[in-house]
Amino acid sequence: MKDSLLLLSNFIKNPKEVGSVAPSSKFLTKEITKNINFKASKTIVELGPGLGTFTKAILKKSKQGTRLFCFEVNKKFCSHLENNIIDERMVLITAGAEKLSSNLKKFKIKEADCIVSGLPFLNFSEPKKMEILREVKNSLSDNGKFILFQYTNGLGRLLESHFSKVKRRFVPLNVPPSFPSFIYVCEK
Numbered sequence: 084m085k086d087s088l089l090l091l092s093n094f095i096k097n098p099k100e101v102g103s104v105a106p107s108s109k110f111l112t113k114e115i116t117k118n119i120n121f122k123a124s125k126t127i128v129e130l131g132p133g134l135g136t137f138t139k140a141i142l143k144k145s146k147q148g149t150r151l152f153c154f155e156v157n158k159k160f161c162s163h164l165e166n167n168i169i170d171e172r173m174v175l176i177t178a179g180a181e182k183l184s185s186n187l188k189k190f191k192i193k194e195a196d197c198i199v200s201g202l203p204f205l206n207f208s209e210p211k212k213m214e215i216l217r218e219v220k221n222s223l224s225d226n227g228k229f230i231l232f233q234y235t236n237g238l239g240r241l242l243e244s245h246f247s248k249v250k251r252r253f254v255p256l257n258v259p260p261s262f263p264s265f266i267y268v269c270e271k
């Protein structure tokens with residue numbers, strides 16, 4: 084099945100969880116990945132990789148020996164990632180972001196250098212948002228960055244209550260049918 088159809092059919096089945104009818108544009112991908120310090124990052128986490136738009140861009144820029152842990156709840160997207168991204172640096176975990184720290188522990192990893200999220204946070208309940216943000220904060224190194232995007236500007240306050248530094252940037256150049264987005268870069 085073509086990528087766009089796979090995403091659309093899953094969006095129709097579960098719109099709140101999938102959160103978007105189209106993969107992120109190359110503009111957004113570039114804006115997200117330019118915040119990652121690839122030289123210094125040994126452990127990168129991606130939450131909600133979907134069909135792997137950010138995943139491929141992150142792997143392209145990551146050095147040898149980096150590990151990219153991808154947490155995805157949708158089993159069809161996981162199969163797609165497994166079949167389409169053949170790279171030993173990617174570790175695919177079929178589990179939710181809520182299980183971030185316990186899964187990293189299985190790999191003897193306490194902290195990630197960078198956590199990138201494509202999660203549709205604004206569709207989540209307040210307790211679920213809080214749980215995921217707690218997990219992210221606990222799993223991020225002291226100098227690490229949490230980088231995420233949303234289609235609206237409504238997450239700033241909650242992020243500020245978890246992180247001491249939150250930078251925002253508006254990316255208007257997301258090509259239809261994607262939408263203009265807000266990028267947040269958070270530090271502990």
Ligand SMILES: C[S@@+](CC[C@H](N)C(=O)[O-])C[C@H]1O[C@@H](n2cnc3c(N)ncnc32)[C@H](O)[C@@H]1O
Nearest residue numbers: 102103106107131132133155156157179180201
């Ligand atoms: C808007 S899509 C983002 C896809 C991709 N990162 C992109 O930008 O093109 C959101 C993704 O988050 C996944 N997702 C939703 N809830 C999740 C959770 N609790 N943990 C991990 N992934 C989740 C969905 O299955 C979907 O693949």
